Amino acid sequence: MILVYINTLNGIGKASYEAVTYAKKLNEAVHVLTNGSIDDQTLSSLGEYGAQKVSVHRGINAVDSTQICNLISSVAEQINADTIVFSHDYIAKSVAPMLSSKLKVGMVPGAISIPDADGNISVNVFSGKAITKIAINTDKKIISLLPNSIPSEKNETSCVVEELSLEIVEAKIKIVSKKELDGDIPLPEAELVVSAGRGLKGPENWGIVEDLAKTIGAATACSRPVSDIGWRPHHEHVGQTGIAIRPNLYIAAGISGAIQHLAGVNGSKVIVVINTDPEAPFFKAADYGIVGDAFEVLPRLNDSMKRFVAENN
Structure with missing residues (x-):
């Protein structure tokens, strides 16, 4: 039996479906556990990806690591789970090590593959510049899956949603406020x-980035120096100390490509770099490079994409 913990604080996203798909590849029997106020109909959608059962505890604090750890531990012992799977997000980074210690089982953080014939699991190391394999020697294990490593796959399964009423220790953390980004x-x-x-020389010039993003249906991001000086909000900062992303396409304009930035984006399937400096380090990691001024390239790229979208709709 595989137990998958899903973080539903902001709903069920792509990473959740990937985690269930991953679990299904490990074992036919997949049990999903979550907490929060998400409705049963939405939870039952996890059955489309292989979940046979979804258990939800409505009384668990969505950000209290101790409460979540105790909940997962209790359910894992009840169903005798062989493996516990997380998506490698902020909850997994906090809860999975705590759970590993509590249950005395081995753990692989940031997995990018299913176990091979010898039980080895691949993970990125050295800021994504290399891949190593880790084997867990305990009978039971914990794995956190790096988003976009295993594509989600539909695997229709009859799914039952149940509500749990386990007694859990009182939360030591409470959500004071919540703001939609x-x-x-x-x-x-x-x-x-x-x-x-x-x-881009200043926040007033960010319109050319937002225009292109709007045209192609993309999210916007920035380098750490940009967020540090207040040009863009911190939740857009990608890199080693920010958000790690793995999109199908990453377009970077006016970013030199320091190793700290690369650590957060080198899982992208295709990287396009735009920079006036032909010696910018980022070009070495790029699939496509444009030596040019972002103030000229981005508007022209936006115009081209508008024509493409118009012709194909």
């Missing part, structure tokens, strides 16, 4: 991302 596409879920750095 600007933008229609959450950055971690985005298939397409348009990003820029200090090469």
Whole structure:
């Protein structure tokens, strides 16, 4: 039996379906566990990807790691789960190590593959510049799956949703306020991302980035220096100390490509770099490179994409 913990604080996203797909590849029996106020009909959609049962606890604090850890531990022991799977998000980074210690089982963080014939699981190392394989020697294991590593696959299964009433220790953390971020596409879920750095020279010039993003249905992002000086909000910062993304297409304009930035974006399937400096380090990681001024390239690219969209709709 595989137990998958789903973080539904902001609904069920692509990463959740990927985690269920991953679990289904490990074992036919997949049990999903979550907490929060999400409705049963939405939860039952997990059955389309292979979940046979979804258990939800309405009384668990969505951000209290101790409560979540205790909930997962209790359910894992009840169903005798062989493996516990997370999507590698902020909850997994906090809860999975705690759970590993509590249950005394091995853990692989940020997995990018299913176990091979020898039980080895691939993970990125050295900021994504290399891949290593990790084997778990305990009978039971915990795996957190790096988003966009395993594509979600429909696998229609009869799914039952049940509500849990387990007694859990009182939460030590409470949500004081919740603010919806600007933008229609959450950055971690985005298939397409348009990003820029200090090469845009100021926040007043960000319109050319937003225009292209709107045309192609992309999320917007930025480098750390840009968020640090207040040109863009911190939730758009991608990189080693920001959000790690793995979109199908990442367009970067005016970003030199420091290793800290690359660590957060090098999982992108296609990287397009636009920079006036032909020696910019980012070109070495690019699938396509344009040596040019972002103020000229982005508007022209936007015009081309508008024509393409118009001709294909």
